[in-house]
Amino acid sequence: MSETVKVLGISGSPRRHGNTETLLDAVLEGAREAGGDVEKVVLRQLDFTSCRGCNACHRTGVCVISDDLTAVLEKITAVDVLVLASPIYSMGITAEAKGLIDRAQYFWARKFILKNLYFTDEHIRHHKGIFVSTAGLGWENVFDAAFPALTAFFNTTGFEYWDNVIANDMDRYGGVGGHPTALAEAREKGRSVVVLIRKMQIAEEPGA
Amino acid sequence: MTIDVLAFATSPRRHGNSEILLDWVLAAMEEQGAAVEKIVVAEADIRPCRGCNVCETLNRCVQRDYMDYLHDRIIAADCIILASPIYCMGLCAQAKALVDRAQVFRSRKYVLHLPIVPPERKGKRVGIFLSTAGQNWDYVFDAAIPSVKCLFHVVDIRNTDIRYLMVNGVDEKGAIERHPTAKADAAALAREVVRHLREVGVA
Numbered sequence: 145m146s147e148t149v150k151v152l153g154i155s156g157s158p159r160r161h162g163n164t165e166t167l168l169d170a171v172l173e174g175a176r177e178a179g180g181d182v183e184k185v186v187l188r189q190l191d192f193t194s195c196r197g198c199n200a201c202h203r204t205g206v207c208v209i210s211d212d213l214t215a216v217l218e219k220i221t222a223v224d225v226l227v228l229a230s231p232i233y234s235m236g237i238t239a240e241a242k243g244l245i246d247r248a249q250y251f252w253a254r255k256f257i258l259k260n261l262y263f264t265d266e267h268i269r270h271h272k273g274i275f276v277s278t279a280g281l282g283w284e285n286v287f288d289a290a291f292p293a294l295t296a297f298f299n300t301t302g303f304e305y306w307d308n309v310i311a312n313d314m315d316r317y318g319g320v321g322g323h324p325t326a327l328a329e330a331r332e333k334g335r336s337v338v339v340l341i342r343k344m345q346i347a348e349e350p351g352a
Numbered sequence: 353m354t355i356d357v358l359a360f361a362t363s364p365r366r367h368g369n370s371e372i373l374l375d376w377v378l379a380a381m382e383e384q385g386a387a388v389e390k391i392v393v394a395e396a397d398i399r400p401c402r403g404c405n406v407c408e409t410l411n412r413c414v415q416r417d418y419m420d421y422l423h424d425r426i427i428a429a430d431c432i433i434l435a436s437p438i439y440c441m442g443l444c445a446q447a448k449a450l451v452d453r454a455q456v457f458r459s460r461k462y463v464l465h466l467p468i469v470p471p472e473r474k475g476k477r478v479g480i481f482l483s484t485a486g487q488n489w490d491y492v493f494d495a496a497i498p499s500v501k502c503l504f505h506v507v508d509i510r511n512t513d514i515r516y517l518m519v520n521g522v523d524e525k526g527a528i529e530r531h532p533t534a535k536a537d538a539a540a541l542a543r544e545v546v547r548h549l550r551e552v553g554v555a
Contacts (some may be wrong), residue, residue: 157403158402158403159403194364196364197437233403233448233452233455234448234452235502236443236451236496236499237448238400238401238448239446239448239452240445242439242440242443245445249440289442289494289495292441292495293440293441293442296441297440
């Protein structure tokens with residue numbers, strides 16, 4: 145038997161239980177219903193600083209900063225599904241979410257400079273990344289500038305950028321609860337990613 | 353009247369490429385008679401936006417930190433410069449925190465419908481985005497620009513009054529010193545902006 149599918153949800157919103165965290169919770173609920181082993185981290189509860197740009201990790205592969213993010217970043221390498229949630233502030237992810245992503249620089253250094261970290265295609269296929277976001281504005285392009293940072297983050301940490309769970313126009317809907325489909329779709333997405341990974345695990349078990 | 357320039361060096365790395373680029377622009381502006389103030393954002397007490405939306409009713413931020421001072425400086429300045437390196441395809445987190453704290457201006461402008469600058473100063477402000485990136489990709493700055501535009505728009509700087517100088521392919525500290533045109537481009541940009549602000553009657 146393979147282990148259960150491990151799911152880590154990270155909330156990058158400074159506001160507790162707002163639209164984005166509620167949407168993240170729906171994804172995580174769906175994942176739990178499908179048998180996933182789910183954990184949620186709320187960045188605003190943590191004490192951390194962002195990347196200092198010192199580039200020490202380019203030589204050592206280790207971040208010089210030791211704070212609450214240290215364990216979170218290591219946890220990321222041990223899960224099958226990584227769900228990063230951030231509302232859109234000023235056309236991008238929050239400073240907290242960007243702070244987390246920038247701190248992942250040491251993975252990048254290990255991959256591309258020290259070359260002592262390598263994710264096989266199979267590893268990437270088995271590790272799915274999901275971006276959860278909400279935006280007050282109804283513009284179609286309101287998430288566009290957030291995607292490249294998420295792409296970089298999932299690439300660096302060995303996850304396939306599997307899907308987005310995003311909902312705009314929150315100001316008009318009066319919050320995610322007023323959105324006709326967002327929460328149900330989020331829950332379904334959480335369910336299906338766990339089912340998908342479980343299927344891949346079973347298919348590759350000896351004797352399958 | 354002297355042209356008032358407020359510049360944000362947001363990189364966590366002191367005297368790295370984006371700050372060098374900024375220093376070139378500021379030196380050329382000072383040569384032209386402008387008064388410049390440089391804020392080192394990573395060393396200032398600027399906390400991230402809490403997303404509480406209280407500024408939508410209070411017309412000010414609930415947080416008391418260095419933004420109290422910067423709020424007034426942002427309104428007073430004729431030219432605002434944001435200098436940020438590109439980290440993971442976006443502004444560095446320190447720059448993003450600053451941009452997000454401009455939410456108080458967005459609330460003032462779009463929710464409370466109050467003025468940011470007096471009418472006679474509208475169209476007489478310039479924003480400059482200076483950026484450097486290690487990657488050589490030509491699209492490496494694309495995802496940072498919408499957030500930069502947000503910042504400038506909410507403080508009454510129009511699209512046509514935003515200037516960009518973005519240098520890619522400079523990674524290790526000081527690499528920009530060896531760039532063939534960056535220093536000259538920075539000086540030319542500074543001269544053009546000072547000339548423009550004089551033409552519109554700022555000083």
